Amino acid sequence: MINKLSPSILAADFAALGEDIRKAEEAGAEYLHIDVMDGHFVPSLSLGFPVIEAIRKKSVAVFDVHLMMDNPDPYIKAFAEAGADILTVHAEVCPHLNRTIAAIKENGMKACVALNPSTSLSALDYILEDLDMVLLMTVNPGFGGQKYIESCTAKIRDLRKMMEERGLEIDIEVDGGIKLNNVQTVLDAGANIIVAGSAVFGGDIEKNVTDFMKILGEA
Numbered sequence: 001m002i003n004k005l006s007p008s009i010l011a012a013d014f015a016a017l018g019e020d021i022r023k024a025e026e027a028g029a030e031y032l033h034i035d036v037m038d039g040h041f042v043p044s045l046s047l048g049f050p051v052i053e054a055i056r057k058k059s060v061a062v063f064d065v066h067l068m069m070d071n072p073d074p075y076i077k078a079f080a081e082a083g084a085d086i087l088t089v090h091a092e093v094c095p096h097l098n099r100t101i102a103a104i105k106e107n108g109m110k111a112c113v114a115l116n117p118s119t120s121l122s123a124l125d126y127i128l129e130d131l132d133m134v135l136l137m138t139v140n141p142g143f144g145g146q147k148y149i150e151s152c153t154a155k156i157r158d159l160r161k162m163m164e165e166r167g168l169e170i171d172i173e174v175d176g177g178i179k180l181n182n183v184q185t186v187l188d189a190g191a192n193i194i195v196a197g198s199a200v201f202g203g204d205i206e207k208n209v210t211d212f213m214k215i216l217g218e219a
C-alpha cells in the first residue's frame with residue numbers, strides 16, 4: 001500500500017487558509033483532508049461549499065472530504081461540483097449505505113466509509129468490496145487536537161487482516177490524535193492514509209509535513 005499524508009485543514013489558520021495550504025503542498029503534501037461538520041452528528045460546525053470551492057481554485061491536491069453530517073445523500077453531487085475527489089460518509093448515519101456509495105461513485109468520486117471508534121468493523125461486512133477507502137476514526141469526531149484512543153490500534157490491525165483475507169487492497173485512513181510520535185504505530189498496524197491536523201498546522205507547517213513524510217516514506 002502507498003502511504004499518504006492528508007493534512008486536516010481544520011487546524012489551519014482560517015484567516016490565512018490559502019497560505020497555509022500552499023505551505024503544506026509545497027512541502028509535498030498530495031492530499032488535503034477537509035472536515036465538514038453539521039452541528040447534529042457532531043457538536044461542531046466547521047465549513048461548507050464556499051470554502052471548498054475557494055480553495056479548489058488554489059490547490060491541485062486530492063481533496064479528501066470527510067462528512068461528519070446526518071443525511072449526506074442530498075449533497076453528494078454538490079460536493080463533487082465543489083471539488084471533492086474522495087467523499088467519506090459515516091456508517092452510523094447512512095441507513096442505505098449501498099445507495100450512498102453508488103451515488104458517490106456515479107458522481108466521479110472515490111467512496112469511503114468512516115467508523116467511529118466504538119463502531120464495529122462488522123458494519124463493513126457487506127459493503128467492503130465496494131469501497132475505495134475506509135476511515136477509522138481514532139478519536140470521537142467533532143474536534144481537532146484530541147488524544148488518540150489506544151484501542152484503535154487493534155481495530156486497524158483487524159481491518160487490514162479482514163481485507164487481506166478477502167484479497168482486497170483498500171486504503172485505510174486514520175483520523176484523530178495522530179502525531180509524529182505515534183504515526184509509526186498506526187502504519188505498523190496497517191493504516192496507509194494518515195490524517196494530521198494540529199500536528200501539521202500547529203507550528204512550522206513545512207517542517208511538520210516534511211517530518212511526517214520521512215516517516216511515511218513519501219519524502
Ligand code: DX5
Pocket residue numbers: 008009010011033035066139140141142143144145146175176177178195196197198199
Ligand atoms: C476530527 C476531525 C479530524 C481533525 C483531526 O473530528 O475529523 O480530521 O481535524 O485533528 P487532529 O489531528 O488535531 O486530531
Ligand code: ZN
Pocket residue numbers: 008033034035066175195
Ligand atoms: Zn476528519
